[in-house]
Amino acid sequence: MSEQCSKPWRILSIYDRLREGETILKKQEADRFSVDEKTIQRDIEELRAYIADTFYDSVTIDYDRQKRGYVWRQKESKQRCLTNEDILIISKILLESRALKREEMKELLDKLVLVADQKSRSFIENMIRNERFHYVSLHHNKPLIRSIWDLSEAIYTKKLVVVEYRKEGSEESVIRKLKPVGIVFSEYYFYLIAFLTEYEFSFPTIYRIDRIVRYELSDERFKLDYATRFEEGQFRKRVQFMHPGELMKITFRYWGSSLQAILDRLPTAEVVGNDGQAFIIEAEVYGRGIKMWLLSQAQYFEVIKPEEFREEMRETIEKMLENYR
Numbered sequence: 001m002s003e004q005c006s007k008p009w010r011i012l013s014i015y016d017r018l019r020e021g022e023t024i025l026k027k028q029e030a031d032r033f034s035v036d037e038k039t040i041q042r043d044i045e046e047l048r049a050y051i052a053d054t055f056y057d058s059v060t061i062d063y064d065r066q067k068r069g070y071v072w073r074q075k076e077s078k079q080r081c082l083t084n085e086d087i088l089i090i091s092k093i094l095l096e097s098r099a100l101k102r103e104e105m106k107e108l109l110d111k112l113v114l115v116a117d118q119k120s121r122s123f124i125e126n127m128i129r130n131e132r133f134h135y136v137s138l139h140h141n142k143p144l145i146r147s148i149w150d151l152s153e154a155i156y157t158k159k160l161v162v163v164e165y166r167k168e169g170s171e172e173s174v175i176r177k178l179k180p181v182g183i184v185f186s187e188y189y190f191y192l193i194a195f196l197t198e199y200e201f202s203f204p205t206i207y208r209i210d211r212i213v214r215y216e217l218s219d220e221r222f223k224l225d226y227a228t229r230f231e232e233g234q235f236r237k238r239v240q241f242m243h244p245g246e247l248m249k250i251t252f253r254y255w256g257s258s259l260q261a262i263l264d265r266l267p268t269a270e271v272v273g274n275d276g277q278a279f280i281i282e283a284e285v286y287g288r289g290i291k292m293w294l295l296s297q298a299q300y301f302e303v304i305k306p307e308e309f310r311e312e313m314r315e316t317i318e319k320m321l322e323n324y325r
Contacts, residue, residue, distance in 0.1 A: 010035075011043050018047070018061060021117040023069035044070055084120040087112050088127060095131045098188055102137045104145055138188055140210040147209055148183060150217060151192055155180045160197065160218040166211055173213050179222045183209075197222075203246055203286065247286055250309060253278040256300035265293065280304075291316070 010033050014024055029040045044061060051059050064071045074081070082090075091109055094100075100108065109132065113124055154161045161180050166173035178194035181204060185191070190209045254262055255278035263269050266283045273280035283290075291313065294301055303310045 007043075011046060014040075014043055015047055015050075018070070018072040019117070021072065021119050023064065023067045023071050025069040082112075082115050084116045084124065087116050087120075088124050091124065091128050092131070095128060095135060097185070098136065098138055099185060099190065100137075100145070101141050101143055102135060104143055105135060105137075106132070108145075138210070142210045144190060144209060147212065147215070148190055151180055151209070151215065152183055154217050155182060158221050158224065160220045160222055161194070161215055162218060163192075163207065163215045164213040165207055166213055168211065176207075177218075178205075178207075179224075181224070247284065248306065248309070249282060249284050250290065250306065251280065251282050251304040252294065253302040253304060254281055254297070254300060255279070256297060266290075278302075295320075 014029065018024060024040075024044070026037045026040045026044075029043075030037045033040075048061050051061065058075050060073050060075075061070055062073050063069070074083075091112055094105065094108065094112075099105075109128070113121055116124055151161065153159075159180075161178050163176050163178060164173045165176055177197045178192075179197060180192060180194045182193035183190060184193060192207045192209055192212070193204045194207065195204050251272075253275070256262070259271070259279055262281065263271075266281075266285070268285070269281050269283040271279050272282050291309075294303065294313070295316070303313045
């Protein structure tokens with residue numbers, strides 16, 4: 001089929017089809033665009049120069065002798081774009097997270113799949129079709145993407161944020177002026193980590209973003225001491241179920257079936273001994289979320305210290321026993 005077109009259109013057409021995984025045959029392209037094969041060769045050389053500047057040495061346009069044409073090759077060690085495998089994995093993780101309302105999740109997945117090459121799109125769509133069909137949004141069903149972006153901008157520019165926040169089960173909301181320092185995702189929800197401006201706590205407060213009724217980014221900025229700056233990665237390793245509180249070090253005995261599961265759940269955990277019956281584990285954690293998690297380990301643990309936390313666990317277990325008498 002012959003197509004009369006300008007040089008830019010011709011080069012863009014070849015470029016797009018190379019990116020989609022198509023093999024470019026010189027004679028076929030010459031016939032398609034009613035030009036000679038030398039013109040197509042010059043187009044290929046111009047595209048090679050362009051991607052050399054754009055992708056450096058991570059992408060090349062190579063002549064494939066078996067296919068007798070030019071193909072797009074991306075070196076695995078230096079890829080700057082998402083691969084088909086990346087897209088499938090990210091899609092699966094997103095669906096499992098249930099983090100976004102159905103409409104936002106659909107739009108995000110549609111965009112991700114479009115990044116894949118044309119031949120792989122139907123494969124990826126088939127691999128996630130059932131999960132997409134049965135996807136259930138969280139009960140709050142609120143759009144979050146815009147809010148997360150705006151609050152992230154406030155964190156980056158160190159702008160104070162005024163939020164109207166409503167706790168679960170409360171009919172009334174409260175107004176808070178905050179120093180936002182981080183956003184983390186945990187157990188289905190996105191959380192804003194922030195310090196209250198009117199109090200001098202040594203630890204931040206945690207706000208579930210879907211419970212923020214409204215927010216406003218102030219023009220007023222705040223300063224943070226670099227030495228004591230908030231680090232999301234460090235905070236995330238030490239918090240369980242996003243329960244805030246003082247940082248503490250706990251020691252407990254564990255004799256369950258999977259030590260690996262314990263160490264994976266508590267990134268700061270370290271096995272410090274073995275008394276012949278159980279592993280002795282130390283971990284640094286924030287707040288009391290650790291209490292909820294330890295109780296989920298049934299009869300396979302014993303808190304050793306701190307003593308006040310051990311006593312708290314004992315009292316909680318006794319109250320639980322009362323429910324079964």
